[in-house]
Amino acid sequence: MRIFDYSGYKNKTWNCTIINQIGKIHEAKGRQESYLSQKPEELNRLVELAKVQSTEASNAIEGIRTTDTRLKKIVNEKTTPKNRSEKEIAGYRDALNTIHESFEYIPITPNYILQLHRIMCKRNDEVSYGGKFKNTQNYINATDEKGNSYTLFTPVSPFETPAAMEALCDEFNKAVESNELDPLILIPIFIHDFLCIHPFNDGNGRMSRLLTTLLLYRSGYYVGKYISLELKIAESKDLYYDSLYESQVGWHEGTDDPTPFISYLLGIIEMAYDDFESRTEVVSKKLSAYDAVKNALDMKLGKVTKSEVSELCPLLSASSVEKVLARMVEEGKLEKSGAGKSTFYVIKL
DSSP, rough: OOOOGGGGGGGGGOOHHHHHHHHHHHHHHHHHHHHHHGGGGGHHHHHHHHHHHHHHHHHHHTTTTOOOOHHHHHTTSSSOSHHHHHHHEEEHHHHHHHHHHHHGOSSHHHHHHHHHHHHHHHTTTTOTTTSOSSSSSEEEEEEETSSSSSEEEOOHHHHHHHHHHHHHHHHHHHHHHHTOOHHHHHHHHHHHHHHHOOSSSOOOHHHHHHHHHHHHHHHHHOOTTTTHHHHHHHHHHHHHHHHHHHHHHHTTTOOOOHHHHHHHHHHHHHHHHHHHHHHSSHHTTTTTTTHHHHHHHHTSSSSEEEHHHHHHHHTOOOOOOHHHHHHHHTTTTTTEEEEEOOEEEEOOO
């Protein structure tokens, strides 16, 4: 079985990209803490938007979807799931809410990870594997350009999984207590090893994203509460899988190098902090609704929808966004096309 030993990483020389990413995230974390202490009550809309986006994106990566209207109702607990996909979505919502509300009371142990998996799966009465380690061998497969499936990586066997998860959690907690490795290095390594073990029959990808949020919260990095990390992963899914594959080579023999996945995940976190700062700019600089939308559109090119503008300006109401867009159409800065749900705006330069 793979031996987990994180002590060697403290002496590893990381490349300039990773060093720069860590430095930028540390600085952004400090700025976020300052902002949260001054304007905590004004961020509720960011939190609610992030919950919807995280629940949608993490499930969509695995092909689990429903309509936008149904999704929002499920996340806000205003409807009952109708099918298996919606039950999976509701389960992810429950697990994410648990992390938001109780992260400081969720230690990193196999039993707590099993319980989180149980919460994620409990809405789906069609499955019986929730909260249990896998009982059949799983494989990480890919499809070539001719449509033929092949195995990229073979995870730990079902027999070895409980011991591997115990060893992984023990080594992670030991590394945290020693305080010799930056959490921003340690967390991606843990998530990478978790995905190589692939401990569940189903839900490993979703669990890895939930655990990423949990570990970041427990280390004081709260950006995932306000900006969806899952959405950013979904938007760069090919890079996500490529970095995992590169990092998995030689994993069973202990000769793997997790650098590609570390750099990828740090990039996701860094982008989330950048988004947090840009989306709170309307409050910190006391921008008018018009200026807030204008700043958001300055970052776009081509066409844009009202919902996309609302996501970029989450502290503005939908009616405020709509009024500004209408004004910009009158001024000739935007051209309105389509009708109803198909409406979009073309940015005029």
